[in-house]
Amino acid sequence: MAMDKEELKRKIMEFMEKKSGAKSKVYLKDMQRAIPDASPRDIKKAANELVQEGKLEYFSTGSTVMYGIPGKGQPVEQKG
């Protein structure tokens, strides 16, 4: 059953908040594993929208991309 987008976003945020204690950046894959009943593509779209809204942020390791909550863990910008 297709999940409502808002519902999906809420679930992603829930997962990210829960995770953020131990690990501030996660792979898209980790989200997809945490929410097995939504399609990976929908999760990607929802996560992407969350980035647009500023609730999540992309983080590059240099070769791959991870997701994080702005302000938690290592910041995207490393000035100073």
Add this chain to the structure above:
Amino acid sequence: MADIKKHDTPTVDELKSGPWPSFVDDIYSYAEKHQKQSCFDLMGQLELSYKHKETHWKHGGIVGVFGYGGGVIGRYSDQQEKFPAIWAFHTIRVNQPASKWYHTSLLRKLCEMWDHRGSGLFNFHGSTGDAVLLGTVTEQLEPVFFDLTHQFNMDLGGSGSNLRTPSCCVGKARCEWSCLDTQAICYDLTMTYQDELHRPAFPYKFKFKISGCPNDCVAAIARADCSIIGTWIDDIQIDQEAVRAYVGGELKPNAGAHSDRDWGPFDIQKEVIDLCPTQCMYWDEKEKKLYINNKECNRCMHCINVMPEALRPGKETGATILMGAKAPILEGAQLSTVIVPFMRMEPPYDTLKELIDKVWDFWMENGKNRERVGEIMQRVGLNRFITDILGLKPIPQHVREPRSNPYVFWKEEEVPGGWERDLAEFRKRHPA
């Protein structure tokens, strides 16, 4: 304007003394001319790295401009107090035009923009194919992106867990051997998969490369997760007159490419026929005629390369689709494997896209973090990958060795008496 500070760089300067043009010369002459502190700082940090024998770059962090999950590779100096002009030195990947053709006026404008907004250093091109703008600070990222998209009609390329910028050879525009309109395919794939290019969706990177013929000028077979290589299914076109001209020495082999040395007269038997990997060619000395058993040809292109005026790829053209190449990070380096030996390539390339969607669906669902398609193919096995995931029928082209079945399997109807024959009767005649 603030004072420009030049650092003392004796070790780096050593590089100027070699026989080759040096980047040190280049960067310094540019820095002097444009009074670029970032270039001086760059050389200063390089000098320090040579001294410490370790890098002073940190990377990671920033991924792109707003809304993009790729295109910018964040680079920060860990010596920001010493070299403030390069506290950040981000790389921007710019999606190159198909076949990397630019109008000089665009290049001029691009250079002017980069003089102004960045370090002025370019890399034409990175191994993925993008034009790479080297070195700018975070505040300039959005303005650069605005200029690229609004003035130059260009876009950022792919980086991170995205589809990387597709790239192709010069194709039909400049090459007589091209079996594909590589530029059209490259453009079409780039436009179709914009979302995958800019928004991270994959376990790791994914690359398309399109070569017009099996000479594979973009090295698609070695570098691309999905290599699209032009080929033909009919016969190699032969101009017997021209073959005789090569044999008679009127035409230079390899279009004169090896003429810097006298290699002696052209020997078709030694230089072409004997080198054919499938031994499918025959030169009749008496008749002065070349024969090719096209069924056995494996498209190595050697004969065509040696005698370009006499031989040409066939007229009925399409592409071979291969998958799974990658560089050696986790497992060893791997070449692509043939998935579809021949596919007709006409817009809108639906057959190809259906195939790609299947691979992506499976890989996105089952791929481990940082696992390339080539690795997942190894993990699940080529047989399962082809039949279960792509829904294709296994065919001999998928198999390298053995190309024929070494065993004989009998079917019941082929055995006299079938499986149910009377053993007692048999043993009467043949005691055990």
